[in-house]
Amino acid sequence: MAEGVFELTSANWDAEVTNSKGVVMVDFWAVWCGPCRMIAPTIEELAKEYAGKAKVGKLNTDENSEIAAKFKIMGIPTVMFFKDGQKVDQIVGAVPKQALKAKIDGLLA
Numbered sequence: 001m002a003e004g005v006f007e008l009t010s011a012n013w014d015a016e017v018t019n020s021k022g023v024v025m026v027d028f029w030a031v032w033c034g035p036c037r038m039i040a041p042t043i044e045e046l047a048k049e050y051a052g053k054a055k056v057g058k059l060n061t062d063e064n065s066e067i068a069a070k071f072k073i074m075g076i077p078t079v080m081f082f083k084d085g086q087k088v089d090q091i092v093g094a095v096p097k098q099a100l101k102a103k104i105d106g107l108l109a
Contacts, residue, residue, distance in 0.1 A: 016057060028076050
């Protein structure tokens with residue numbers, strides 16, 4: 001994973017997301033997904049920009065299908081936003097960086 005982006009798995013999901021205080025942005029992705037590869041650099045940029053303010057993680061849906069099923073992920077990329085362990089929002093599809101920034105800024109406000 002890139003600097004600032006943590007890899008989420010079924011094993012660390014509760015520790016990194018469910019039991020986490022503050023804002024967590026999770027990118028649900030897969031290796032074969034073209035749009036996922038398109039937004040990957042944006043996810044990495046946001047991880048650096050929000051270091052110390054919000055956590056940014058990526059979850060491979062092929063390797064962690066039970067988490068993807070729990071959140072009813074039907075299309076990827078899906079970017080989900082959590083605050084204090086609770087899912088508060090999501091965006092499906094490759095979107096501009098500004099759309100993701102706006103969600104994070106709103107949750108940090």
